[in-house]
Amino acid sequence: MKNKLKLSLCCLLAFATYIETKAQELPITIRGRTNTDRSIEFTAIKTGPGTYTLVLNFKDVTNATAGREVVTVTGYSKSAYVLEPINKDQGVDFSYGYSYIRGKLKVKHDPEFVYLLPYKNGTKVKTVESSFAKATYFGSTTPEDWKAYRFYTKTEDTITAVRKGTIVEVIDLYETDDKKGIAFTNKLNSIMIEHADGTILRYQGLKKGSIVVKVGDVVFPGTSLGVNSKTHADSPPNVSLLFMYLKSADIEASRNVNLQNSKSLYGFITAKFCTTANPSMYVVPNQEYTVAVTPEIVQKEMTKKELKTLVKN
Known part of the structure; x- marks a missing residue:
């Protein structure tokens, strides 16, 4: 069964009023691949240092369970999510979009630092x-x-x-x-x-x-x-x-x-x-x-x- 990939991208940076001056290379891109067990693995590719929070939004999902997934991306390549087929004899249909923002959620900051x-x-x-x-x-x-x-x-x-x-x-x-x-x-x-x-x-x-x-x-x-x-x-x-x-x-x-x-x-x-x-x-x-x-x-x-x-x- 053919996967339906509908990709939307939003890049939000803190106070990025200067965004038009930045290079065209995106900080985060997503690559998807189908494994031999019919699962779909999504890998986040990061082009520079620092932490990003990635949000994957899955819709129209059949033969799998997925919705809004929030992932912390620190390294330059990270397996962000895997769609596992419920019925192993069939493929997975879905559409998805992703967005990202610089920083890590749930930061433990010491106010006395x-x-x-x-x-x-x-x-x-x-x-x-x-x-x-x-x-x-x-x-x-x-x-x-x-x-x-x-x-x-x-x-x-x-x-x-x-x-x-x-x-x-x-x-x-x-x-x-x-x-x-x-x-x-x-x-x-x-x-x-x-x-x-x-x-x-x-x-x-x-x-x-x-x-x-x-x-x-x-x-x-x-x-x-x-x-x-x-x-x-x-x-x-x-x-x-x-x-x-x-x-x-x-x-x-x-x-x-x-x-x-x-x-x-x-x-x-x-x-x-x-x-x-x-x-x-x-x-x-x-x-x-x-x-x-x-x-x-x-x-x-x-x-x-x-x-x-x-x-x-």
């Missing part, structure tokens, strides 16, 4: 909290747990990693818009890092051409990433940090809403930082802090091999 501030040891920074741009400029609803940090310096300075993680995305396309009076732009260079616990951190607002890391690199607290930049002509140099985790894979429902009633599929983290004033604190908007880089934070998530390498160097 302490991060570095995103600059070199001893740097003085001023912090502010950024509003939810989609609410401020487009009438969307601000998520209940929204939190975004922006760290200013008086002159351009090196941005550093605040925690160990893997670089999963780099955008280095945009020059600083030097027009006066610019309040909002989505054309910002950024780096996205995935941490061991599945949380994701976006560093946004780096100077074009300054980024010194690439996708796939593992970075440690204090590792140089690039240089901050002015968000627009009226601002001092700065970088913004957005700590996120995937809290919902309801991708299908999110397609059918407008900006006014949309809900984020991501949760946001209120982070604790290490400063010279306090080794574990919540920063206060419009206050100045001095960066403190401690061995405890730098080495906290290192493997034994990484620690040995650190000692040798």
